[in-house]
Amino acid sequence: MTRTSDETTPDIEVHQLSVWYGQTPALRNVNLNISAGQILAIIGPSGCGKSTFLRVLNRMIERFSDVRVEGTVRVGSFNVLDDHVDVTQLRRAVGMVFQHPNPFPMTIFDNVAYGPRIFGMRSSTQLRKTVEDSLKQAALWDEVRGKLRRGAGTLSGGQQQRLCIARALAVNPRVLLLDEPTASLDPVSAAKIEELIVQLKSQYTMVIVTHNLQQAARVSDLVAFFEQGRLIEMGNTQEMFTAPREKRTEEFLTGRFD
Amino acid sequence: MMVRQTFHHELTDLEQELIRMGALVEDQLRRAVRSLTEQDVVLAHQVIVDDDRVDAMEMDIERRCLTLLALQQPLATDLRVVSTVLKIITDLERMADHASDIAKVTVRLNHEPLIKPLVDIPEMARITSSMVRLALNAYIHRSIDEALTMIRLDDDVDHLYARVFRELLDIMRTQPETVAQGTYLLFVANYIERVADHATNLGEWVIYMVSGRRQELNH
Numbered sequence: 001m002t003r004t005s006d007e008t009t010p011d012i013e014v015h016q017l018s019v020w021y022g023q024t025p026a027l028r029n030v031n032l033n034i035s036a037g038q039i040l041a042i043i044g045p046s047g048c049g050k051s052t053f054l055r056v057l058n059r060m061i062e063r064f065s066d067v068r069v070e071g072t073v074r075v076g077s078f079n080v081l082d083d084h085v086d087v088t089q090l091r092r093a094v095g096m097v098f099q100h101p102n103p104f105p106m107t108i109f110d111n112v113a114y115g116p117r118i119f120g121m122r123s124s125t126q127l128r129k130t131v132e133d134s135l136k137q138a139a140l141w142d143e144v145r146g147k148l149r150r151g152a153g154t155l156s157g158g159q160q161q162r163l164c165i166a167r168a169l170a171v172n173p174r175v176l177l178l179d180e181p182t183a184s185l186d187p188v189s190a191a192k193i194e195e196l197i198v199q200l201k202s203q204y205t206m207v208i209v210t211h212n213l214q215q216a217a218r219v220s221d222l223v224a225f226f227e228q229g230r231l232i233e234m235g236n237t238q239e240m241f242t243a244p245r246e247k248r249t250e251e252f253l254t255g256r257f258d
Numbered sequence: 259m260m261v262r263q264t265f266h267h268e269l270t271d272l273e274q275e276l277i278r279m280g281a282l283v284e285d286q287l288r289r290a291v292r293s294l295t296e297q298d299v300v301l302a303h304q305v306i307v308d309d310d311r312v313d314a315m316e317m318d319i320e321r322r323c324l325t326l327l328a329l330q331q332p333l334a335t336d337l338r339v340v341s342t343v344l345k346i347i348t349d350l351e352r353m354a355d356h357a358s359d360i361a362k363v364t365v366r367l368n369h370e371p372l373i374k375p376l377v378d379i380p381e382m383a384r385i386t387s388s389m390v391r392l393a394l395n396a397y398i399h400r401s402i403d404e405a406l407t408m409i410r411l412d413d414d415v416d417h418l419y420a421r422v423f424r425e426l427l428d429i430m431r432t433q434p435e436t437v438a439q440g441t442y443l444l445f446v447a448n449y450i451e452r453v454a455d456h457a458t459n460l461g462e463w464v465i466y467m468v469s470g471r472r473q474e475l476n477h
Contacts, residue, residue: 214331241333243470253334255262 095168101160104150158189
């Protein structure tokens, strides 16, 4: 499952992005680019705008009331904030995984087949192949291969989260958004998800929001530090964690902040 | 309030212990060279015994660094401080070993009359121990400038070393009976020169700690 990508232009381009909830600014003039196949980790204190940023990338943001978004965001060929963009196709291209595993109340198979079916896949041979491929990619296949007709609720929390990743992969996305994907998991399940993220990275561009700095250090290529809706600093992971340029980043990473 | 206060207290304690170790090492070097110039065998034995204190301090600081890395997972400046301390103590321990080596020469010579009055060797030692002190000050002040100033002194030590080397060689060539002691004194000059090199390492680590950049400045 490879996809072609233009090596020269960034996969995700965010220009002067600002978001307000009512009168409250949540993001202010954020500019950043991410190349194809890179993992960006977004770190910062609660309320810094991390999750808001993620929600803009697949326009989940518009499900909140009284929200205003300015700026331009391009993901692949999608002009994300354009009124005429096909949001269904955008969300197909930009998959999302949440903090709490949220499998649909249906079988394991149907969870993964859900997206492909919506996008018109009817052939049961094709569906079976897609489900198997996606579960393999999500490193869940070996654990569920004989149990595909069981309810997704019978799986453990970590397995459910990998099922949600398989579900996101089944529609062949370009980008994966991960919002605290291991926050509700035990350490072993969390480690499996982390390992999975690293394995998937050559094939997808990923943005992960995490409160776990060590996790950000382990999985990401780039780190962006947000504070009060502003992008304070972004750089390669190794430099950000050993010698950040900005004092605010330094203070956050060393715990010298209010 | 600041979060991670406990961790930062531990880090401060660790740094104070490092400075104490550095001061002890500087003292070891000065006393070792004095034992040689004054032919003080008792003092030399004291230096050799005290090397165990340096070793114990190194082990203790190393253990505390590893504990902080494992339990606190420091980042950014904190990470650079812990890794700098971990590197610096190795240099300090080696310096102390050389001081001990010099003291052992004093013991070996055992009041044997010196083949020449020692001038350049004590001068090398004076510059070198001031380098150690300056390196520790640069650490305390988080000062790249001070580290660079200190590192430049290494050239003076190298020049003196070259001169001592030539001089001792000349003496040994013309007076073969001095070869044994002359060789010992060459060792001493070499030990001091090595200590100065370790001091420049300290300076390089201070620069890394402050700036996040590693660079080779000596040799």
